[in-house]
Amino acid sequence: MLNLNSPDSNSNSNSLQDPVSLNVGGEIYTTTLDTLTRCRDSMLGAMFTGQVPALRDKRGNVFIDRDGKVFRHILNYLRSSSLDLPDGFAELALLRREADFFQIRPLLEEIRRSEASAPLSLRGGPLGAMLMVDVDCKVRVLHFNLRRGPENYELRTCSVRVFAVDLFCTWRAFLALLCERFSYRTPQGPAAPRPCDPRQNRLKLEWVPRPDELPQDQYDKQRYRGLTVSDPEGAQAHADDAAAAALRSPCEITDMQRFVEELLTASLAEGFKVDSVTPDPADILHCTSLRLVKC
Known part of the structure; x- marks a missing residue:
């Protein structure tokens, strides 16, 4: 302890x-x-x-x-x-x-x-590098006691969405970039994600957006954490611009579509191209799995 x-x-x-x-x-x-x-x-x-x-x-x-x-x-x-x-x-x-x-x-x-x-910048990198992404969302029912008075508790129920992402990339430096772009929001402050095993080039993310009906103390009690996204390069370029920095403050990822959108923004900027989308290539933001290849 x-x-x-x-x-x-x-x-x-x-x-x-x-x-x-x-x-x-x-x-x-x-x-x-x-x-x-x-x-x-x-x-x-x-x-x-x-x-x-x-x-x-x-x-x-x-x-x-x-x-x-x-x-x-x-x-x-x-x-x-x-x-x-x-x-x-x-x-x-x-x-x-x-x-x-x-x-x-x-x-x-x-x-x-x-x-x-550096002779090889991140925007270089190995041609043919592969990024594979599996996403999942589960809904869990949470029961908790809401305190109304010194000895008055009310049983409440709410649903939370648990998002999980499993990323595998043959280009390890790109996973490091994602660990910088995304952050967990915890009671102790922002926390960078960590690869499960750097030797396996794998990164797993799991987060739970807090619903309005769930009090913050109950959310923290469950050890849930949120996920935020920021633009480190943009913030670096305008570090002296307070107004611009405020606009680039970390934004909460509250659904999987926003995560996929941010992931695509980061990967396409580094030269990846979409290779396959499951289940519907025409609806990439609602995919369950995604594969990209660096060209």
């Missing part, structure tokens, strides 16, 4: 001693306070100088609910002030997202330079 550090548990940075153990999304790292506070104006700098309260897991590790595997590269950058990525690294977009969350500005600049100088 995770617990917020309380005053009794000496949660401020002065109580931390080297080495510091972190649990980042289930991955355990050991480092020093000097490394973690190398960028004082970053989120990590704020956490480990006592400006932001921290969570701890049951073993006492400082817990951060972010992508644990990608954090390795963030930590290495803080140690050496150099962005050294393995050959064939295909998660640069995810790394940029994490660096932005932690607000490590020098690292963000390094990532942008790497993206600009």
